[in-house]
Structure formats: structure tokens, C-alpha cells
Amino acid sequence: MDDAASIFIGLGEGGPQRLVLSRANRHGLIAGATGTGKTVTLQGLAESFSAAGVPVFVADVKGDVAGIAMAGSPTHKAHEALTQRAREIGYSGWSYADNPAVFWDLYGEQGHPVRTTVSEMGPLLLSRLMNLNETQEGVLNIAFRLADEDGLLLLNLEDLQALLVRCAEKASELTARYGNVSKASVGAIQRQLLQLESQGGDRFFGEPALEIGDLLKIDEQGRGYVNILAADKLMASPKLYATFLLWLLSELFEELPEVGDLPKPKLVFFFDEAHLLFEDAPKALQDKIEQVVRLIRSKGIGVYFVTQNPIDIPEDVAGQLGNRIQHALRAYTPRDQRAIKAAAETFRINPKLDVETAITELKVGEALVSMLQEDGAPSPVERTLVKPPRSRLGPLTAKERAIIQSISPVEAKYDQAVDRESAEEILKARGEEAAAAAAAAEAREAEEKAAAERAKVEARARAQEARERARLERERRANPSIGDAMVRQVGKSLQRQVANKVARSLVRGLLGGLFRGR
Structure with missing residues (x-):
């Protein structure tokens, strides 16, 4: 019952309910509460979008x-219920069919790995992902500025770790240029990076990065591919899940x-467990x-x-959501009662329907539906059996x-x-060059000092030799019995003493250089 211009949602008390494709980009x-049929509704919508040639994520x-x-x-246990529902709503031509699908997985276990680079993620989303405070987020922004200035590619978490080490080494210089950059703040970010890595974040950051065009593919029959992200394991790291989907939207x-x-x-784009996107999100991120x-x-x-609960969505965002399907809510707590009242107030009034009462009475597979019409106005809310x-x-x-x-x-x-x-390889190479x-x-x-020391020793030795020769010459004149042979013997002795002093100086210089080099 879909057509070229709309998607059949289900049968309402006032007639068929349809999602106009030209208004489907109005979000x-x-x-609905757990077990009321949200996932089945999502699946039916995704099928229809795919059949209309619209890719889905x-x-x-x-x-x-x-x-x-x-x-x-x-042979499925729900077969009778499904066929009965199709007959009840007059869903002509309903039959079982598959859909073209591509599987994705941040961990690369149940689908193609999904990666992005640290640079593409940016400091704002990374700060959210690592739960950094305002001071630490400022330091991370400075780190990204340093990477830009030095022409460093930030592809994976190892690159970011290497960059943070560089920031710690240049903390005084960066503080003078940009404001306080303390080694304590850098250390706190590094610890959060280690925690992120333990949650599997190291698999998310790297290359080849996801190309957006690969999410927009159409098969040979003109059907849009349904891109399915395996998120069952990812939900154990809810901030990674929410930050990834926000990054993808960005x-x-x-x-x-x-x-x-x-x-x-x-x-x-279907964003399941959407409340995770807004939990503990700072004002800058919500904006x-x-x-x-x-x-x-x-x-x-x-x-x-x-x-599960419509009040999980902030008002500024909820105001952008023109197409609404509300499954049952239960009024067990005061918060549930507020949610029912808030949900009822968001629908265009239908004088034939008490919305607040209906929300609590809806059966599994039933929903209150209001879709944007071709003129952009929302349709009156209708109690609807979903296809x-x-x-x-x-x-x-x-x-x-x-x-x-x-x-x-x-x-x-x-x-x-x-x-x-x-960045990691470049900074490592630079460090090795600097160390060399x-x-x-x-x-x-050390060599220059040793040479200078040798020169001093040699000069002193020559001066001593000259003084000794002068003394011997004076004694020979005063005492003619001292012969030339004795003078030559004394001269050789002096030369050996000079050579020994020079050698000791050389050894001291060499050993000193060795110990300093350790």
C-alpha cells in the first residue's frame, strides 16, 4: 500500500495513515515503553524507505x-498474528520479503569496521567521549592547535597520546602562548584515553575512515541499502555509542x-536509545x-x-520532530505521568480522541500517529494499528x-x-633526531674539553721541562764535573714524565666523557 509519494504506516480510526516522502526529512x-512495538514499527518504516529507494542507517x-x-x-511463531494484522488493516499485497543490507560494527566483529580519525572527531566530541571537565577540554583544544601548527596528522589514539606527551614537554611554552597547560591536566586526559582504549575506542580511531557515500548506496533493483550498525556490544559503552552517532550526523x-x-x-537515520545522546551532555554539545x-x-x-520516553528529548530538539509515532506509556510514576501529559500536548488535537487516556490504553502494535502532510501541517492525531x-x-x-x-x-x-x-611516527622520529x-x-x-685539557697539561709540562733544563744548565756551569750524558739522561726522564701526564689527562677525559654519556 506504499506509493511513489508516501509510506503506509497503518490504519487509523479516520483512515490510512501515511508518511509523505517529501516531508520525511523533517525528522x-x-x-513508547519497553515491549510496546517500537522496534517492529522501526523495521516496517525502514523496509518501506528501502523499497522507495531511500538508504537507511x-x-x-x-x-x-x-x-x-x-x-x-x-513457520515463525508470529506468522498468524502478522497475517491477521495485514488483513485487519487492509494491507493488500502484503507478503514476506527481504531487504538489501550492509552490516557495520565498530569492533569489526559482526560487520565492516567503522573508523574515523582523531582529527575528524575533533576536540568537542572527544571531550564528551572522555568526560573531560572544562579545564581539560581547554588543554585538548590547545593540543589540537599545536598539531595544526606542526602539521601533525592525528589518526589514532597513539597519535593523540604522542601529542599529549609533546604538550607536557612544552607545557611552559604553551602556557605562555595560550593559557594554563598543566602536566596534571595532560595526565588526566591520558588516563581517560587509556580508559577509552579499554572500551574498544582504539578500534574506532584509524584508517581507512568511513566514506559517507558508502551509506547512500542503491541496489540494482532501485532499493536503498539498509545499513545496520551492530550495537548490542557497543551499548556497554554508551558514551562511545552516542558520540559515534553524533559524529556520523555531523x-x-x-x-x-x-x-x-x-x-x-x-x-x-534511526537513532535508537536516543536518550543516551543527551545524558550528561554539556550545553555546548546540546547546542x-x-x-x-x-x-x-x-x-x-x-x-x-x-x-522509551518522549521527555528524554530536549525541547529544542523535540520541536524539530514533525513526524510522530507514540506507542503506549505506563503511568507508574510521577515522571511517567508527566511524560504522558507532555506527549499528549505535542499532537495536533483530534476532538474525537482523548489522547492522554489513549496513550495508556494502547495495545502492542498500536500507536498514536501524527504525520506532516503535503502542505507541511501535522495531521490530527489518530489511534492507529501499525502495519x-x-x-x-x-x-x-x-x-x-x-x-x-x-x-x-x-x-x-x-x-x-x-x-x-x-603524529606518533613523526614525533618519535623527531625525538630520536633530537636525542642523536x-x-x-x-x-x-667532551672532545673539546679533553683537547683543551691536553693542551694545558702539555703547556705546563713544556714549561716545567724548560725550567728543569735551565736549572741543570746553571748547575753544570757552576759545577763542570756534570757531564752532557747526565743532562741527556735527565732530559729523557723529563720527557717520560711529560708523556705520562698527557696520557693520564687523556684517560681522565675519555672516562669522564663515557660516564657523562650514560
Whole structure:
């Protein structure tokens, strides 16, 4: 029941509910308590976008969204319920079908590795990722400035560690130029980097970096690829998860050209567990999120937040979400009651529907739906039976995932990490050159000191020899019995003494140089 201009959502009390494709880039919200059908709704929407030729990116938090790559089966336990729902809503032509999919995984275990560079991530998102305070974030900004000035590529965490060591070494100089840069702050950032590395962040930073164009692929049948991020393991590091998705949104915003309102989006982005994006986010980061969400629609990108509670989304962001699907909420706590009231107030009024009451009465697979119409106005809220998905409900087996991975349109492009020369190697080479230069300078200084010492000894010895010869000459004149043979013997003795003194001076100089070089 989809058509070229819209996506069928389900059957409402007032008729079919549709998402107009030309308004799909005005973003949306899918909310509801656990077990009310959010994931199934997301899966059905992603299928329809794909069939309309719109690529999709979705985070698979529980591991079951991956089933979208396989057709559903009549042997599935939910088969009867699905077919009954299709008949109930008049979903003509409904049948099981698969969808083209590409699997991604920050850890490279269940899909193609996803990487970016430290430079592309930037100090603001890195500060959020490492939970830095304001002072530490300032030091990190200075570190990035130093990297720019020195022409250093920051590709992975090793590069950033090497840069921070450089900052600690130049702390006094950097403090004079930019403000306080303490070794304590640098050390705190380094400790947070180690923690990030232990959470798998070292796999995320590096090359080859993800090319945004690889998320926008269409298959030979004109269907958009569904890009599925394996996030079940990633959810153990919620800040890494949220920061990665925000980075991805930022990259889409920065790289894609302005296109305005298109007949259909270039990409639809589903952000599951969206509350993680806003938890403990500083004001600067919340402002950035609101700016990206507000402006990215002009790049042809639609962003759909999926969360349990609609009040998890800040008002400035929620105000940008024109398409809304609200599953059931439970009024167990005062916070739940506030959420119900807030959700009811966001819908366009339907005089035939008590929204606050309906939200608590919705069954699994039912939702309150309000979509932007062709003129941009929201439709009156309708209690709606959501359509059943055509693909599998549930996860893939490892063998099925491997087969789909083997025919991926990006093949092995990202599977092998590349480590080219960057900040770590450059700073290490510079350090080795500086150490070699210092050692050479010290050796030259030691040699010059030894030569000067030898010259002094030789001069003193010659002076002593001259004085001794003069004394002997005076004695010979005074006592003619002293012969020339005795004078020559004394002269040889003096020469040996001079040679011994010079040799001792040489040994002292050499040994001193050796001990100084240790």
C-alpha cells in the first residue's frame, strides 16, 4: 500500500495513515515503553524507505533488527498474528520479503569496521567521549592547535597520546602562548584515553575512515541499502555509542551538499536509545546537536529518534520532530505521568480522541500517529494499528550474517586497517633526531674539553721541562764535573714524565666523557 509519494504506516480510526516522502526529512520520533512495538514499527518504516529507494542507517541495539535482511517465514511463531494484522488493516499485497543490507560494527566483529580519525572527531566530541571537565577540554583544544601548527596528522589514539606527551614537554611554552597547560591536566586526559582504549575506542580511531557515500548506496533493483550498525556490544559503552552517532550526523551535515526539500530523502537515520545522546551532555554539545538536527534536513537527511520516553528529548530538539509515532506509556510514576501529559500536548488535537487516556490504553502494535502532510501541517492525531513488517522478526544466525556480508557492496574496503605515517611516527622520529643531536653535541663538547685539557697539561709540562733544563744548565756551569750524558739522561726522564701526564689527562677525559654519556 506504499506509493511513489508516501509510506503506509497503518490504519487509523479516520483512515490510512501515511508518511509523505517529501516531508520525511523533517525528522521524527518513535516513542513508547519497553515491549510496546517500537522496534517492529522501526523495521516496517525502514523496509518501506528501502523499497522507495531511500538508504537507511539504523543502530541494532538488541541484535534483532538485522532480521530485516531476510524475508519473514510462515513457520515463525508470529506468522498468524502478522497475517491477521495485514488483513485487519487492509494491507493488500502484503507478503514476506527481504531487504538489501550492509552490516557495520565498530569492533569489526559482526560487520565492516567503522573508523574515523582523531582529527575528524575533533576536540568537542572527544571531550564528551572522555568526560573531560572544562579545564581539560581547554588543554585538548590547545593540543589540537599545536598539531595544526606542526602539521601533525592525528589518526589514532597513539597519535593523540604522542601529542599529549609533546604538550607536557612544552607545557611552559604553551602556557605562555595560550593559557594554563598543566602536566596534571595532560595526565588526566591520558588516563581517560587509556580508559577509552579499554572500551574498544582504539578500534574506532584509524584508517581507512568511513566514506559517507558508502551509506547512500542503491541496489540494482532501485532499493536503498539498509545499513545496520551492530550495537548490542557497543551499548556497554554508551558514551562511545552516542558520540559515534553524533559524529556520523555531523559528518553527513558537513560533507553532503545543500539540496533543500527533495521528493524523497537521500538518507534516513534511526537513532535508537536516543536518550543516551543527551545524558550528561554539556550545553555546548546540546547546542551542537540542536544545530545539526535543525539544519541537516536541508541536506536531504531525515533523523528519527527512538526512545522509551518522549521527555528524554530536549525541547529544542523535540520541536524539530514533525513526524510522530507514540506507542503506549505506563503511568507508574510521577515522571511517567508527566511524560504522558507532555506527549499528549505535542499532537495536533483530534476532538474525537482523548489522547492522554489513549496513550495508556494502547495495545502492542498500536500507536498514536501524527504525520506532516503535503502542505507541511501535522495531521490530527489518530489511534492507529501499525502495519506488520515483511522481513524476519528476530536476529540472524552467524552463517546468514556471513553470507550477506560476503556480497556486501563495499566488499573488503574497510576490513584491513591501514597505519600510515602520522603524529606518533613523526614525533618519535623527531625525538630520536633530537636525542642523536644532543648526544653528538655532548660528544663534541667532551672532545673539546679533553683537547683543551691536553693542551694545558702539555703547556705546563713544556714549561716545567724548560725550567728543569735551565736549572741543570746553571748547575753544570757552576759545577763542570756534570757531564752532557747526565743532562741527556735527565732530559729523557723529563720527557717520560711529560708523556705520562698527557696520557693520564687523556684517560681522565675519555672516562669522564663515557660516564657523562650514560
